[in-house]
Amino acid sequence: MTQQLDPVAAMHLSDAAVSVELETPDMTLNIGPQHPSTHGVLRLVARVDGERVESVEPVIGYMHRGYEKISEVRTFAQITALINRIDWVSGFANEIPFIVGVERLMDIEVPERAQYIRLILTEMTRISSHLLFMSSYPLELGAATPLMYALREREHVMDIIEGLTGGRFHPNFNRVGGVKPAAGGGSTQKKVSMDLQAGFIAATDAAMDKVLSVCDELDTLVTGNEFFQARTVGVGVIPAEKAILYGVSGPNLRASGVNFDLRKHEQVLPYDQFEFDIPVGANGDCYDRYLVRLAEIRQSVRIIKQAVSSIPSGPLQAKVPRVLKVPRGQTYVRAENPKGEMGYFIVSEGGRIPYRLKIRSASFSNLSILPWLLEDQLVPDLVAIMGSLDFVLGDVDR
Amino acid sequence: MTDSPSDTPETEENEAVEPDALAQWAEQLAGTLDAEAWSADHGTVQITVDRTAWRDAATKARDKAGLNFFSWLSATDWSREVTVGEPASDVEDLEERFDVQCRLSSVANANGAILVASVPKDDPVIDSLVTVFGGAAWHEREAAEMFGLRFTGHPHLVNIYLPDEFEGHPLRKSFPLLAREVKPWPGTVDVEGMPEDGPSTENTEAAAVERGAE
Incomplete structure (x- = not known):
């Protein structure tokens, strides 16, 4: 107290005290086993140094249901009911590559009308999956309002899917050779054909207009929102080369500037009949992943509007034997699922059940980039980055 | 209905031409990768390589054939005896083995191929592709726990889905489907x-x- 300290020296001293390298022990932070926004069950073991993430080890498998093993004791017709549940928010789109693979092995030509219905339902599934992202992603960042808007209009799309197929989430509507042709089905099958219900086209058009209007609302609520941009722009950048080597696909890949969409490259559904664009991002950050999905909803609406106005008449299912025996052969068929590349490698040995079914799900590869992506990020960005990848744990664990 | 007659011959023509083009491409790719065999059935190109050339073939596919997108890696268990499902069709002539498969594709066009390497059952070891494709890390962990394969050079080959203490390899044909054994x-x-x-x-x-x- 007796010694008076020169104020300039005191300032230097306090500066020195601040810039001292403090020994901060690393902390292991367990996140989960519950996804912060519950898209399933996931656990992250993160090593953090203060606010900085040093490494992340995702622990998955909580929802592993062993579909690849079960498929080895189920007939080809029964498997469609299982694979509906892989990515449970896009059940219909999961069925497409599998059923097309079986048709390819059996050499079955699918009637055009059935192909159009498949395409319309796939695009509706894409809209519904992306609208779920539009509601959950802002919520993860603290904005609860967009959820109400997005889910409200999503319900109109779900109503159409339910009206046509009987199932909101798990339509199980595909049959080898086409789509579910008749009421009842099975051995009691009568010649009652169940086609598109009356008013389907008008209802679809009306629902699509509502989807477009919610896209505009989301633009004003989320896209231009300064807080949203501050959390997402420049955060979690995936360079294109890295995304490709990790097998990241779908909107996540296109957000990184890669113009690649299986709808343009694989002849699984007649997309070549319609005009639509592939939205591509520029920076590969969280904001671009959001923008690409929003733009994809608008493109899907465009496809559906063209498809319902030009849907051809004709049968809903090709002639197929009642007992499905798939000739010996191997094929890999992939299609653009809302989450990315979804494919099935089917090994048939000529029986009624596959010898081996390898399921390639988009979310598994999309999530596998997470340890690399989260390295050196800040803890508050962790949820923003994870949410932007739009994975579903059922699609990761299969 | 008026459109369909004119459409049908066109698609038939396309289908007649396409497999040839695919086979041609497959043959060319097999040459680039120094492969042992190739096939292009059902629209799927499969290139068979020796397991000692596994990593080389993947590197060449990435650098020389433009197949830089890592799609998936898995395996098929070819066994004479199966505890679940139906056995293979030619059980007597079947050579027991694991076929390790890795699908690579392009992001510029529709090209894609499955690399296949056979691995003997008593020595299920193959090189890891982690240094070539970062995405292989998780797929190899899955194949390792499901089939009991070992990937040399994998930095962290632990179970991905199954608990650490899990015994057996569920996707092997010798592994029973337990739920079915019980009921x-x-x-x-x-x-x-x-x-x-x-x-x-x-x-x-x-x-x-x-x-x-x-």
């Missing part, structure tokens, strides 16, 4: 012998095919 699945009647076993002649497969055609 027969009721749907089994659909899988086994519904048409053939039926006493009525109406239930034969030929009759079923006929019914479908009616």
Whole structure:
């Protein structure tokens, strides 16, 4: 107290005290086993140094249901009911590559009308999956309002899917050779054909207009929102080369500037009949992943509007034997699922059940980039980055 | 309806040309990768390489053939005896092995191929592709726990889905489907012998095919 300290020296001293390298022990932070926004069950073991993430080890498998093993004791017709549940928010789109693979092995030509219905339902599934992202992603960042808007209009799309197929989430509507042709089905099958219900086209058009209007609302609520941009722009950048080597696909890949969409490259559904664009991002950050999905909803609406106005008449299912025996052969068929590349490698040995079914799900590869992506990020960005990848744990664990 | 007659010949023509082009591309790719064999059936190109050339082939596919997108890696268990499902069709001539498969594709066009390498059952070891494709890390962990394969050079080959203490390799044909051992699945009647076993002649497969055609 007796010694008076020169104020300039005191300032230097306090500066020195601040810039001292403090020994901060690393902390292991367990996140989960519950996804912060519950898209399933996931656990992250993160090593953090203060606010900085040093490494992340995702622990998955909580929802592993062993579909690849079960498929080895189920007939080809029964498997469609299982694979509906892989990515449970896009059940219909999961069925497409599998059923097309079986048709390819059996050499079955699918009637055009059935192909159009498949395409319309796939695009509706894409809209519904992306609208779920539009509601959950802002919520993860603290904005609860967009959820109400997005889910409200999503319900109109779900109503159409339910009206046509009987199932909101798990339509199980595909049959080898086409789509579910008749009421009842099975051995009691009568010649009652169940086609598109009356008013389907008008209802679809009306629902699509509502989807477009919610896209505009989301633009004003989320896209231009300064807080949203501050959390997402420049955060979690995936360079294109890295995304490709990790097998990241779908909107996540296109957000990184890669113009690649299986709808343009694989002849699984007649997309070549319609005009639509592939939205591509520029920076590969969280904001671009959001923008690409929003733009994809608008493109899907465009496809559906063209498809319902030009849907051809004709049968809903090709002639197929009642007992499905798939000739010996191997094929890999992939299609653009809302989450990315979804494919099935089917090994048939000529029986009624596959010898081996390898399921390639988009979310598994999309999530596998997470340890690399989260390295050196800040803890508050962790949820923003994870949410932007739009994975579903059922699609990761299969 | 008026459109369909003009459409049909076109698609037939396309289908006649396409497989040839695919086979040609597959043959060319097999040359680039120094492969042992190739096939292009059912629109799927498969390139068979020796397991000692596994990593080389993947590197060449990435750098020389433009197949830089890592799609998936898995395996198939070829066994004479199976505890679940139906056995392979040519059980007597079957060479018991694991086929390790890795699908690579392009992000510029529709090109894609499955690399296949056979691995003997008593020595299920193959090189890891982690240094070539970052995405291989998780797929190899899955194949390792499901089939009991070992990937040399993998930095962290631990179980990905299964608990650490899990015994056995579930996707091997010798691994029983436990739920089924405990309680027969009721749907089994659909899988086994519904048409053939039926006493009525109406239930034969030929009759079923006929019914479908009616």
